[in-house]
Amino acid sequence: MFVDQVKINVRGGKGGDGVTSFRRQPYEPKGPPEGGDGGGGGDVLVVADHQLATLVDFHFRPHRKAGNGANGSGDLRHGARGDDEVLAVPVGTVVTDAETGEVIADLLVDGQEVVVAAGGRGGRGNAAFRTRQRRAPRFHEFGAAGEERWVTLELKLVADVALVGFPNGGKSSLISRLSAAKPKIADYPFTTLQPNLGVVTADDLDFVVADVPGLIEGAAEGRGLGHEFLRHVERAGALVHVLDCASGYAAADDDHPTRRYEQRNPAEDLEVVLAELRAYESDLVDRPAIVWLNKVDADPDMAALIRPELEEAGWEVLSGSAVTGEGVEALRWRLADLVRQARAERRDPDHPQPTARPVLRPRQQRSGPDFSVVKVGLGGGEVGWRVVGDRIERWVTQLDLGNVDAVAYLQGRLQRAGVEAALAEAGAQPGEDVEIAGTVFTFKPEEWDVADDADLDAGWDDDEEVDVTVPDGPVEIDVPAADDPPADDDPGSRRP
Numbered sequence: 001m002f003v004d005q006v007k008i009n010v011r012g013g014k015g016g017d018g019v020t021s022f023r024r025q026p027y028e029p030k031g032p033p034e035g036g037d038g039g040g041g042g043d044v045l046v047v048a049d050h051q052l053a054t055l056v057d058f059h060f061r062p063h064r065k066a067g068n069g070a071n072g073s074g075d076l077r078h079g080a081r082g083d084d085e086v087l088a089v090p091v092g093t094v095v096t097d098a099e100t101g102e103v104i105a106d107l108l109v110d111g112q113e114v115v116v117a118a119g120g121r122g123g124r125g126n127a128a129f130r131t132r133q134r135r136a137p138r139f140h141e142f143g144a145a146g147e148e149r150w151v152t153l154e155l156k157l158v159a160d161v162a163l164v165g166f167p168n169g170g171k172s173s174l175i176s177r178l179s180a181a182k183p184k185i186a187d188y189p190f191t192t193l194q195p196n197l198g199v200v201t202a203d204d205l206d207f208v209v210a211d212v213p214g215l216i217e218g219a220a221e222g223r224g225l226g227h228e229f230l231r232h233v234e235r236a237g238a239l240v241h242v243l244d245c246a247s248g249y250a251a252a253d254d255d256h257p258t259r260r261y262e263q264r265n266p267a268e269d270l271e272v273v274l275a276e277l278r279a280y281e282s283d284l285v286d287r288p289a290i291v292w293l294n295k296v297d298a299d300p301d302m303a304a305l306i307r308p309e310l311e312e313a314g315w316e317v318l319s320g321s322a323v324t325g326e327g328v329e330a331l332r333w334r335l336a337d338l339v340r341q342a343r344a345e346r347r348d349p350d351h352p353q354p355t356a357r358p359v360l361r362p363r364q365q366r367s368g369p370d371f372s373v374v375k376v377g378l379g380g381g382e383v384g385w386r387v388v389g390d391r392i393e394r395w396v397t398q399l400d401l402g403n404v405d406a407v408a409y410l411q412g413r414l415q416r417a418g419v420e421a422a423l424a425e426a427g428a429q430p431g432e433d434v435e436i437a438g439t440v441f442t443f444k445p446e447e448w449d450v451a452d453d454a455d456l457d458a459g460w461d462d463d464e465e466v467d468v469t470v471p472d473g474p475v476e477i478d479v480p481a482a483d484d485p486p487a488d489d490d491p492g493s494r495r496p
Helices: 056-060 171-178 226-233 266-280 282-286 300-312 328-347 390-397 404-416 419-426
Strands: 005-011 044-049 063-065 085-090 093-097 103-107 113-117 148-155 161-164 196-202 205-211 238-244 289-294 317-319 372-379 382-388 433-436 439-442
Touching: 005 056, 005 085, 005 113, 044 093, 044 103, 063 085, 085 148, 103 113, 113 148, 161 171, 161 328, 171 196, 171 205, 171 289, 171 328, 196 328, 205 328, 238 266, 238 328, 266 282, 266 300, 289 300, 289 328, 300 317, 317 328, 372 419, 382 390, 382 419, 390 404, 390 433, 404 419
Parallel strands: 005 063, 044 085, 161 205, 161 238, 238 289, 289 317, 382 433
Antiparallel strands: 005 148, 044 113, 093 103, 093 148, 196 205, 372 382, 433 439
16 A cells, blocks of 8 residues: 555654652661652654555554653652654655644655654752752743654655656556566556666666656646556656557557557647646656657557658657567666666755755744733723743643642742733733643732742753852851850860
């Protein structure tokens, strides 16, 4: 079963939860926090594999999920990271976001990979929240959910030469002559229901030839099978237009009327195919191409009649028979020349590279607030506010809001991120409701001592930049007064 386009759901693994734990041992009943962090969730990756030729596996299993991260534990032990889900696809697969249509990656090289759904980050244990001011944090973070999305996988075969033409023109017979491919061959139209690939050898050059299912008029709009398989012509560096010179031929002793097809003009067939290629993608008609007059053994008069007309139009014409092998060797060597020409053009830095569509996805850098404030109506003339932003929402969902210490930490974090100032600037009044990630808070602006939590995320959260100031001079310490009794272990208390 050949499947070249599927829509699948991918979901990264959930991050493991942190843990709240304190060291408890003899002579240290109230030790420091030692809660470990949860492991990150696994990613969903799409990897190109040259040994595959179809997307049929995703047709039957369209939902794919990576492993969840393990929870942290005491004694500063971090949870294990979740297992990645690796999706192997054929070389030439284009990965597209199903909702936006954005091309995520075009996998043209064996082993090339892309992350399509990132795993959630693991939650921090309470040891990560210890500061000089907060000696015994009694809260931790939950693991974040992994990314989930629908993506479309579309296979576009990577071939050096594509054989195109009307149904029953002899393309399958020709590729079986040129290579070791064994496609289905029969004496009726639309025998080929899926593209066939064959490796052709000419001297020291190996190249791939694709037999594209027959095109008919209107294929670019969805008629016949051409609409489904025109995508496989996109990557071909050269084209061979296979024209049937015996479309009306039937053997003298053939008494089956169904085998007597309507006589067609091969030159008109060529114009129809060119129009469909141009309608699908205009640059297809600009690639190196030749015309192969097939089945000349059945009707040599038609080949002799049509050849001058095509050559006058500027086409390079070769003729022969895929059945008898006449002219096939000459075609093999001419195709090798076309492949060398196409590959040389692609190595040219000024060439548009029609088969290579590099996708660069640089990491976005924030130049301002990465959240927005939206005013919402609550009914009865009352209004509320909603704060929208991935980073802000993640802060809320990763904390236990039933924990007073966690809420105090979140309040300071939101204030430092500018959420309170943004709400005030938008017109929020004290006492109004503010919704963040499904949780409703009451807006109560107040002066917050940001210095208490300034170093909470240093070395951990790359979402925030923290400035730590170290004094240059000596640090003052408290010295006991002269009339204070000395400590028992103070050497100065001993008298001679």
